[in-house]
Amino acid sequence: MRQDVKKIRNLLKQYAKLKRDLTVFNQVSSPSFDGVSSHSSRNGAESRLINHVDLSYQLKEVDDALNAMDDPQYQFILHDYIIEKRFNRNEACNQLSVSVSKFNYLKNRALEVFKLNYLRTL
Secondary structure, eight states: OHHHHHHHHHHHHHHHHHHHHHHHHHHSOOOOOOSOOOSSSSOHHHHHHHHHHHHHHHHHHHHHHHHTOOOHHHHHIIIIIIISOOSOHHHHHHHHTOOHHHHHHHHHHHHHHHHHHHHHHO
């Protein structure tokens, strides 16, 4: 179970990174397809566009799993504590009015529930 929790945390950290990358991509001007033929089957703009679509799909899978979370404490832990890193552990404990051991239990449970939701989206 401990390995599962680490994998899920890493997935959520990767999700945060993908979200930042996608935001940066969206801030760049839209790709223009040049008429110059290249030796490859795709030009750079096509590759960037395909990468953009792939990143968007990966984000949607995680978003769907996060949106399926019913418990507001789990949502807070996954979004504000793990993904956005708005709070350190003590601050998160205070926000939820729980002890550190209870917080760790809730965090692990939230990750397990997220995992089940995520696997359903695949």
